[in-house]
Amino acid sequence: MYNIGMYAPSEKPLIDSFGRSVTYVRLSVTDRCDFRCLYCMSEDMSFVPRSQVLTLEELGQIARAFTELQVTKIRITGGEPLVRKNVLQLFQEIGKLPGLNELVLTTNGSQLPLLAADLRAAGVKRINISLDTLRSYRFRQLTRTGKLEKVLAGIDAAIEVGFEKIKLNSVILRNRNDDEIDDLVNFAIERGLDISFIEEMPLGEVSGHDRKEDFISSDEIKTHLNQSFELIPTTETTGGPSRYLKVQGTQTRIGFISPHSHNFCSSCNRVRVTAEGRLLLCLGHEHSVDLRKVVRSHPGNIEKLKQTIRDAMKLKPERHEFDLSVKPVIFRHMNATGG
Ligand code: SAM
Ligand code: SF4
Numbered sequence: 001m002y003n004i005g006m007y008a009p010s011e012k013p014l015i016d017s018f019g020r021s022v023t024y025v026r027l028s029v030t031d032r033c034d035f036r037c038l039y040c041m042s043e044d045m046s047f048v049p050r051s052q053v054l055t056l057e058e059l060g061q062i063a064r065a066f067t068e069l070q071v072t073k074i075r076i077t078g079g080e081p082l083v084r085k086n087v088l089q090l091f092q093e094i095g096k097l098p099g100l101n102e103l104v105l106t107t108n109g110s111q112l113p114l115l116a117a118d119l120r121a122a123g124v125k126r127i128n129i130s131l132d133t134l135r136s137y138r139f140r141q142l143t144r145t146g147k148l149e150k151v152l153a154g155i156d157a158a159i160e161v162g163f164e165k166i167k168l169n170s171v172i173l174r175n176r177n178d179d180e181i182d183d184l185v186n187f188a189i190e191r192g193l194d195i196s197f198i199e200e201m202p203l204g205e206v207s208g209h210d211r212k213e214d215f216i217s218s219d220e221i222k223t224h225l226n227q228s229f230e231l232i233p234t235t236e237t238t239g240g241p242s243r244y245l246k247v248q249g250t251q252t253r254i255g256f257i258s259p260h261s262h263n264f265c266s267s268c269n270r271v272r273v274t275a276e277g278r279l280l281l282c283l284g285h286e287h288s289v290d291l292r293k294v295v296r297s298h299p300g301n302i303e304k305l306k307q308t309i310r311d312a313m314k315l316k317p318e319r320h321e322f323d324l325s326v327k328p329v330i331f332r333h334m335n336a337t338g339g
Contacts, residue, residue, distance in 0.1 A: 013070040014309065016281075016316040024073040024270040025066045029059060029087055031275045033080040035108055036144035037132075039171055039200050042207045043144065052276045056086060058295045060093045062273060065305040073102040079275065082111035088118050095123030102126065106169070110146065112154030116161045126165040128196075129155055133177045134187060142176065159191060167194040167255070172221060173214040181221055182228045189252045194244075196255035197221050203283070218256035225254065259284075265318065279309065281316040289315065 014022040032047050033040075054062070063074055074094060081087060095103050102125055109129040112119075119127070131151060133139050139148035158166050168188055172178050181197075188195040199218055202211055222245075225231060230248035244253045265282075272280040277292025289312040291305065298304040 012310070014313050016313045018316070018318055020266075020268055020316070022269055022271055022313065022316070023071055024075070025063075025071050026075045026077050026270060026272045027059060027063060028078050028273060028275045029054075029056075029076055029081045029090065030079040030084040032083060033078060033108070034083055034110055035080065035146040037130075037146075037171075038142055038144070038176075038206060038209045039173065039211070040206075042205060048276050052292070054275060054277045054292060054295070056090045056093075058277070058292070059090055061295055061300070061302060061305065062277070062291055063094045064097055065302050065309060067097045067099040068302065069306055069309060070099070072100060073104065074100060075104045075106060077106040080108050080110070081105065082107050082115055088115065088122065091119060091122040091124060104128070106130070107154075108143075108146065109151040109154030109158075113150070113157045116154070116157040116163075120161040120163060125163065126167070127158060127163050128167045128169050129158065130169045130171075131155070131184065131187075132170050132172070133180055134183055135180070138177060142173075155191070155193075159193075165194065166191075167196060169196050169198055171198050171200055172216050173200065173209065174216050176209075176214060178216055181224055185225065185229065185247070185252070185254060188254075189247060189250045192251045194253045194255065196257055198257040199259055201259050201283070218258040222256065268316075271312075271316070279312055281312060285317050287315060 016022060030053065036043060036045070066074070076087075076091065076094075078084070084090075091103065091105075094100065103123050104126045105119065105124050106128040107130070109131070112129070129151070132142050134148070136148045139146055139151075155166070155168075168184065170177075170184050172181060185195060187193075197218060200211055200215055222231075225245075231245040231254065232248055234244050234246045234253060243258070244255045246253050268282075272283060273291060274280060274288070277290060277295065278288035279291050280288050289308060291308065294301075294305050294308045
């Protein structure tokens, strides 16, 4: 076990040049994954060499620097975060950081049967689990390598250990899984879970599916759902881009993450750090700041890291623009972005 140091809160929060305060970081701990989802990766992916990936200790120092800059929420993501060796140690360290209100996780669920209890004990409060289909053969087609049964066992394990909130994330693609929208919502209702439908984003070139042809907007999904369920508006928010509706008579909320149809940039409160330590100010832009260089050239110097992060805020762009009719302008795949 390593120690990432003492807490020294800064009096100044992170504010970008458009007056938005940044209080939420998505920290990617690996770009690798046991799945190859059609919309996220191409079939033959190359991954960042291990020497270029931040060590767990470096990731911990970066997390600490952000919390000292008044970041209150950290999401661990990837790639598949739970395939990273010894990742539990990182959760345990970050879970102890003063000032952090929420340590959360996005996972494909495959490792949860093994890790759910330890993650809960490390202080993870809420988790998002990706699930696009309830049919085994289709799960295999969409993920190329995944097994539905493992993920369903992972969801059961997460329910069993009692996370405060579990949300399913579903990417719906036309003629691939759009006939399962109701089934996915019913699955969530039966288990008392939330579910968000995410519009596909054009990040990186993918083989095996046409993003434009397969695209379905949140509005189309909502129109469909309104015919099957009684949905009531809710003012509840998790501080993210999801807009929620509640299914009448249930605990389930349905969220819509609509980067195309409803731009949410004006209230953006987040930045991302990739597994190789690039601080991304916006998921729809390529520019980044190299935090790995700072941690490696000034080991243990949290002040240097904090200054670099503070300076980077001027680079946060006002908004993203996605256009499915042109070749991707963002070459990074989602697994390398920290979704
Ligand atoms: N492996 C984990 C998982 O699948 O939940 C965490 C990383 S994954 C990149 C995070 C989320 O991004 C998943 O819910 C996935 O469905 C979503 N995602 C991946 N590629 C996407 C894309 N091109 N557009 C929209 N969402 C995408
Ligand atoms: Fe892996 Fe998640 Fe990307 Fe699927 S969406 S390939 S599970 S990183």
